Amino acid sequence: MLSLPGVAHAQEAPPAAEPAEPADDAVEAITVTGTRISGFTAPTPLTTLRSEDIELKAASTVADLLDDVPQLRVNQNIGKSSEPIGASNADLRGLGSQRTLVLIDGRRVAFTDPAGTIDTNIIPVSLISSAEIVTGGASAAYGSDAVAGVVNFVLDKNLQGLKLDVSYGQTIYDDHRRPSVSAAYGTKLLDDRLQLTFAGDYLRNSGQTSQAERPWGDNQTALLTNPAYTPTNGQPRLIISDNARFTQMTAGGVITRSNGNPNATGPSLAQRLGFAAGSGVQFDANGNPIPFTYGTNIGGTFMTGGDGAQVTDGGNIMPQIERITGYGGLRFDISDSVTFFTDFLYSRVDTLSDLTPNPDNGGITIQSDNAYLATSMRNAMAAAGITSFTMGRMNYEDGYSLFDSRTESRRFTFGVEGRFGNGWTWDVSGQISRNDYEQLSHNNRINARWFLGLDSVINPATNQPICRALLNNPNPTAAQDPYGDIRSCVPIDPFGAGAVSDAALAYYRGTSFTRASQHQDVFAANLSGSPFSTWAGEVKIAVGAEYRREKTTLTSDADSAARRWRSVNSQPFSGEFDVKEGYAEIVVPLAKDAPFADNLDVNGAIRYTDYELSGGVTTWKVGVNYSPIPDVRFRATLSRDIRAPNNWELFSRGNQVINAIVDPRTNISRQTVQITSGNPALEPEKADTFTGGVVFQPGFLPGFSASIDYYRIKINGAIATVAPQNIVNFCEEGRTEFCAGVIRDPVSDIITQVNVTPFNADSLKTSGVDVELQYRFDLGGGRLNLRGLANYVAEISTTSNGVTNDYVGLAGISPPPQGLPEWRVNIDANYSIGGFKLGASYRYVDGGKFDTRFNTRVLDIADNTVAGRSYVDLSAAYKLTSAVEIYGRVENLFNTYPPVTPNGITQPTIANSQFFDRRGTFFVVGGRLRL
Template sequence: MLLTNAAPAWARQAQDANGATQSESAPNAAANAQTGGENMELVVTGSRLGSGFTAPTPVTVIGEAQIQDQAIASVAELAYEIPQLRINQNVGKSSEPVGQSVADLRALGGARTLLLLDGRRLAATSPFGGIDTNIFPVSLISGVEVVTGGASAAYGSDAVAGVVNFSILKKFEGVKIDASYGLSDYADHYRPVVSAAAGHSFLDGRLNLTVAGDFYRNTGQTRVDSRPWGRGDPVLFSNPNYTATNGQTRNYIAYNALYSRMTFGGVTVVPATSPLYGIQFGTNGNPTPFTYGNPANTIFMLGGSGVSLIGEGNLLSPITRYSGFGRVNFEVSDSLTAWAEVLWSHVEVRSDLPPNYDNGTLTIQRDNAYLPSSIRATMLANNIGSFAFGRVNLEDGMSQNNSDARALRYAAGLEGRLGGGWEWDLHIQRSENTFRQEARNNRIQSRWLQGVDSVISPVTGLPACRINANASTADDNPACVPINVFGPGSISPAALAWYRGTSFYDARMNQDSIGANVAGSPFQTWAGDVKLAVGGEYRHEQIDSVSDPISIANPATGVGGWRSINQQPFSGKLTVWEGYLEAAVPLAKDTAFAKNLDVNGAIRYTDYSSSGGVTTWKVGINYAPIADVRFRGTISRDIRAANINELFSGRNQVINSVTDPRNNVTTPTLSFSGGNSALKPEKADTKAVGVVFQPSFIPGLNASIDYYSIKINDAITAIPPQTIVNNCFGPANISSFCSLITLNSVNQIASIQATLINAQTIEAAGLDMELSYRRPVEWFGSTGTIGTRLLVNYMDKLAVTASGVTTILLGDIAADPGGQPRWKANFDLTYAGGPLRLGAYVRYIGGGKFRTTFVDDVDLPADQNDVKGRAYVDLSAAYKLNEHIELYGKVDNLLNNAPPVIPNAIFVPTVSNSQMYDKVGRYYVAGVRLKF
């Protein structure tokens, strides 16, 4: 076995001289794999047993050449190349780290995909859980290996859906620089990237020093109406005219949606019978008629004289990344190597969100200091003491949800060889990550309400806050500034300074770990060497976080003082001890009934300080009746214990648009989420079976197909607020869901409790298919290689069951979280010959339903509930001018295909409410690579 810097041996696919990836199913491919001469040889078998053994677990590989050919500049972009991965990047959701991109295999959630860097775990990059792949410097990545299927026994907790391992550059000679610039077809989305690496060996090659750094900037695009498909103010419109018998649907996608209870200068929100109905406030607060659209619900109306900010919705968040890496490698002797490395990353993300608003929820008293006299006269004449009022505060500026994440990881280790072919490695690692989230232009609710409730002071004759002008002195606050809400631009700078501010949340995530592995062959059977690997690891993880004082929730209400976000601080620790044993036993070789037959098994015991000990296991078999065909299969028990955030996080509040099935009214509703220290580890039973075909009569052809089935019991999940409401007030009327809903005095939904629980089950099943073919060709007198590769993922099942209610996520395109189309595929066609490399790539993302919970022609028109898939064509080219200079370019989404318009119903809807489809449009990249 060839160990790689204290990392377990990883199954990788062989590469030819041009860096093209071959199928991992080749029995001897791993033994002959090379990484292009710059890095240490990396052997991959899908297990910890090393070379000479091919695991029965499928492995998909993205090689360094493929990363370069497609001009991939961030790890988040790699998710588009692997159909089994769900695109999972937050483009502005305030309840999660904006811009964060996590690896999510099988759409089972990022927490169920184990992410490794050179075979070693990483610490969380945010206190909300998960590892943001943006921290990885792409210039240093020499390959990505994806092990699909349960792998907890070999690799540890979290590998329920599989493992994604990034192999990083370790030993380099010379200097290389890669600089590129990307530009959208609309000239509004820029991506400058510069990366460099330098290395040199000393002491006759025994000592090597390698350093590298990356700069990456994605300028993002924060206006959805910058794209033709994002214009026209589309929204998922909750139909107020729906009845069970009139043939209309509960919802439909509508255009030209305007706010029905808000304007930029304010509007009255009163019954149609009131003399104050249909009044908005224009320049200098002058009352003018407000024409209602028809129909109108509690957020939007179609037509009328309203306003909208839908065009301001985010497409992509601006991201800036700086990263650095350094490594020292020293060969102490022929059988002992010492190494040390450091990885540093700084990721800044910015995102615009809607300005502060009140959707008809402000109360204006008759004696308000700024109320126009004509309105006050009408109120006096009709004995009206107050009225409801709605307004969008453009004076506040767009809210911002920004994050700053820093990662620092030190590691050192030893690796060596013992007699008899045994090898060992030892590593120690320390991670120190920080995360800061800021919500700028946020609003302090108590100050806002105090300022809006203004009167004329009997002492000064000037506007004053009521709390300072009334007879009582108990509630006085001399700093309070009265606020004029009547008319656009009416709020003064002094008032803004009084109620507007920045909420923040700071967290520190530390991880200490030490691990050791030993592998070799203790004896032989009649069919070959028995392989054995044994090892253990200790980890201690800790998160400590703080919030600004205003965010901290009032114990009586559980609500923080800002209008939005209000992250709650928490601290927690988790200690893990684990040990594993893996073995492979050959049973037959070159016999009449088998070219090869072996079994593979692994067992791991893990002890968590939070939940005690658990045992995981895996059993697999490889059977090749002839050299051209190999059958493989595995069964395993996998586990995932709750992480620190899931166990200890405080009660956080989020505002969701929720539709009440009792009256089909959609309103912004407060939802609470938070950790649960009573969470048990979830357990998964995974089955996989497949066949690999490598016909000797067609050299270069490799094909495989694998079926997988995953069933997770006691799955850790938070039930979405809309699902809770549907299961309570819908036909099922399940009391366990009703207990999570709080109603107000008029029987309306006031809040929803969506705390993490151990749900009943999550199930996923489907097929993975791979077909590749390579052959040499003569083209214009030059010898080259043409390669093709097809990766297909077909999902047959994806569902979550809680309290006896099953929610189908398969084909649920707009689901949040979850959702995955039934079909996804990638097809690559490449040519490499002499100084020229060319590539054509097709990505297909299937369609499905807007929401699988919607009944066609009841909840949504059938034609709107059907979402069509999208195919994207990318082209690339690279040409070496000489041995030192290579020019390259790429066009993404050549045909400029637009994403499906599937909006949600929030205040500023996400017009294409799916992360899977391209929203940028045609995109050009040009760059140069220098090597000395």
Template structure:
């Protein structure tokens, strides 16, 4: 380690140590072990958010997970999403180091994605309340939350819309803050990757106390800094090129070759030095000063030309570009959060509370490279004054008047041709609420929230296409000067001619003409209010009937402004577009739990529950959601449960109002089996309707009285989404068009020669999604020697992840391209002996296919992706200091430095890309 940490001050002694095996329940399971542990620690029952009715996680019919304080601390996450992302029920969650950095990537933000159904189908709450979104897709950046005060995380896996509202199709993740905290606590930690990069530092502190008998105040803040991990900084990434799916060179329908090839050594056809790609001087390349090189360009295969967008090689090649060449492993990030809360109790039965939060997160990274692969190949006439004389003479002698030229411009930014991206998010959130005990077992809760988020996005050092083309088209003026051809007719246009053959020495005046920055600012605002009444109006022989009634209102609005060049789509990429839209919802809901039988032979406990919610959306009318559940204990050790629900998700502002976000994509034309670069336009749709999901979950919980400390839960789930809102991938549009879907063919634009030039990807209610699988949770805690051992195993099996557009239906369960391994697991072993604690963690991502729609040997050369195992280790030592304590901890992630599979990054962001890394720190509380 490069960092040493000094002891700060003591930490108040825990009232009890919560074992790891009882800190976390499976995404399918209950919080059965957590419940008993927290009761011992806190002296009363906890209430988790599987339901609006006041019940603990153990009794909730909807599968509910509770992640407790100790597990959050043991995992020592740099960001709160790191503690969730590896759990089997979460797939393709966005973390600062896991996803694409670019105009459409997450750009360092953190979004949870339950079951891989999309972050926009996972509802994020704080204390059961809405939190202002960070994006126009209604997703919440978890980095904005006050993680230093989170005491637990409640996770409801499906069946939650009737209880908690829209967006809960996959489930709910509710972050519960410690409002009763008193004293002072702090944390300081730093880390580094084994290869000397990725330096990071975090510190946080919180202070709470009573001011008199009626007022309680909590104030705190945290700061986090990560230096980032640069591109090409790992052995698996620096030489192997880009793993890409391309059309197989030399393929014909009758020669036995597979139609497509998935290979790690795929390079763009635009080398740094530049190359002529057409006969008779094909392969001619250039020196840095623009003169012709004596050494021709070394093609990987004689049959491979550079007129397509890629070149397939049989091994690493120097001087070549590939699409992930510029993609950083982890972006540079600075973020901070400040939080303050007041709880005022004017009487013993009423509590008024208010809080305020401010968060800031700034992320910086490199993105795309200026290359003719996306700018388009250059046709340069022999009369261009920058053409070397020897080359011009050869071309003229061969009867050529022009040639085709490809090049990656590494010199467009003082020797760094990459685009530089900065995203700065700032969040403000204010709430005020009331909790009242009305007596006779009735309670009233209500709150109002106002939040706003500002996101500034700058995509710098990016070519302006029309100006770049003008600058390349150089001529000699009548006065003998080299000028742009356009300057002859428009002398004051400011065009500075570009020499495409040199790779150094460009002037700032030249670069300023055809290089610019795409800038946008997005404002999100949210107003939300809710009131909830809980009570037990009657008592039956089996127990009290519990009910919850309530109403909610929320309004979200978004406005994005962009620079003039972006609005005109002048840049080669990015080109964020103006956006303006709003939507609101009015809701009423009710929920009831009715005990039927208790303490009867073979009917140890039986209760039923139900919930309903009516929602009136401003843009799509009224929708009703509902839920029904059964809990049945034939004996005390065994509980059976079943939940059936109707859930919804309303389209978000981006899906409704997006005005053609433009990107450049490389696709394979199924007509010709060739790779082509095309423009992609993602367009919103104001006619979208809410998507509807039918969720069925059933399973059992077994806690044998004869084996104290053991627990097992198994839950089956089936989620069927109708009229799913979304877009197909560009390749899917082409493949399904070729398969006969005429509606999708209207989204594809071809030129007169039949070449694909653009794909319009409109958001539609066009899909059905059917997800089916099983969640497992097994735990066992027992004394071992002088210490205590706890083992927790979580696993998830996906048997079906089927999508259908009405014509084509594909089951992508086991497809790693879609982030859906059939098997995934997370196993934790924790041993505490005296002041020492040791935790090991194994994360398993199962093997599968690259893409289930391809048949190996016919459609693709290799359709298999291997399994991946990650092992992590954490150790801590507790030192008592007066009435408090200090906990020193040390953690190693990815102990065996496991690299991603060869198919990374196209198989998604479930995988670690940084390698072995270390973290050390100290927590104190008193």
């Protein structure tokens, strides 16, 4: 059996029996990933990262550590208001983070947010001894959610002495800074019967909330609809354009094009004001109408050039993050064969991100008697014979929308473990988790008040502006005015930059909030050992039972509950369920040192899970290891895995965001309300997983190893949420099951809302190959470690109602499931000699397509290709003494730019793929102390 150091290896878990015997025969905690049986080489591929990898990468977060594992996609939300800001979620195979089970010391981690995901930032990096990643289904061993695999963080619970690590990092642009401190201390007391362990981490990531600070992000790039497109003229439907400006928004307001020429046979409003033909009308700082120049490629949101405003420069690269983590653990040997253990983990993660000020993309209606309307504008309207017009405005007076989030996690575990007889082990444990999540949305807007204030007239009694509603109804009843909107109404001047008064801001602007608590209680019992032996060795078994209760409670402010804010509007809900499980696992050796087999064993597991809401489900696994000779081992596993819907997917009552939707009927993009909600009719999804491969460790070449593994995962009844744009597209393509989610205005036929609800799709499939080569040997008085890792994705696709969409190579817009590069390759070389350590890494991320569905039907873009990227990292460390080490690291040495793949929102993220580095060259320096 081979245990490879280095960033990762697609090999087996190291046997739990191999570590040195603990002092005084104390019971050693056993943590095994991929199997519940110790001292056994599991046939399921495993990737392992060790504490030295944390040091080599100068990793200050779990996301830093996992980022280079090709099978993993570490998602981080950089500013989308509908998701936890700054959370880093581990996502194996791109199947969604909900299908990756996260463990600490083999025990399930509770969700850290109401959406049912886990922010890996809560885990103390200072105490991680290894991270073990099962790259295949593991539900039979660990239960629900292990469809794509398992990420298990093993903490060093037997630490002796002090570890201190202090580092500072910043970008080449000197605009993103990251100080970090981590410490851990462990000691033994009471004749080594008592082990105490403490750890703490502090990190502050200053963030970067302006993509214009990067050369690739300062060209005001956006995704535009092409007004010249028709399905038959060969023109692209979408265009990626620099110098993108808003068609219908300026700081002072601009009249929409549809209102600029209300009479087809008469002069436009611009012409009646004396402006040149083809001009629009906008308002200057004094509220007077002036010409508005249109650019080209004029669409419903963006155009190329012209006088419109733009907020693309402020798009986020990364949010601000401050993280504090504390850990305390105790292990006490009650006797030579029984140990009591307990630990407590606390983490607080604060994040801050911003989005565009509240925009109005042509949605403001102005009457001709508006109190603030310029006389020249009134005269032009009278001459045109119109009584109102619509206008758009970027409301900079509101300030940028700030999303201030806090995740607070508390995890308490306790239990007793022991051994008896000839190698039998047992444990009984409990785990109580209480995680709280809060998001404050500052500078949000109550829409009802905004529009009431905009509709202002002159009060004939005072000759001063007054809200029309208040003038018409000066004493509204509570039934007429339940929120006091009319009674407190402040007239709003929308004409000219900075025209909105402080009194008006106080009237309609405020802070909405979402608060959620996630409760998880887990109680488990496990037993393992060898009841008898065969001719080839010991038959080993493991059995166990587990009870788990999950509860989520979400609350929000009263205005959110009434859907009065412009964005977010979280809806309160509460949901809970319990799960009862029992499992059994067995390993049967069939041959050992035989003429036809150096080793042959079979591994099987079965688990029955009873969900309170959806009933019983059985999962199972069958695996085999076969070594015809000591140098070669073939392995294969077939499993049935499950994932049950979480409380968010079942019970959430709706979350509101506003994003751009392109209407296929008109090819016009408009900012559209999108409502996501749960579905209590969801059923558990079932996955069939196969992995098979070979491990080659030639005895004639010590230090060399190679492995190649094929994987195939098919999820039946996959819980899917179709992206809003896809819902609209699918409806127009005749897939009528999606049309109920598209709400159109009955008069104008404009899409006013898209409803997004999870459902059990037909299937979700992925397949591919994992490869690793590693060679360690002595060179020039030192030690050289060479390693190559690669992941090839052959398929990642969804099928619903007979229609299949494949997302291999999707590098731009990423609807669920997340698209994956066809190839990811990491090559590392690390050399150590004396007190020096030197390292170099090469990473390649394949390109692909902006959207894999483009150029295959009516969806189209001028250039659908996205080129891949290569990155080089360097690291060095030197031991000043046996206790003190200094180190440095450079990531993305050549400052490679990410591909430009903008998404379709008002403030586009120009480099929209998570796989490519947006930060730029990053320097880290630091020091370590070991006592």
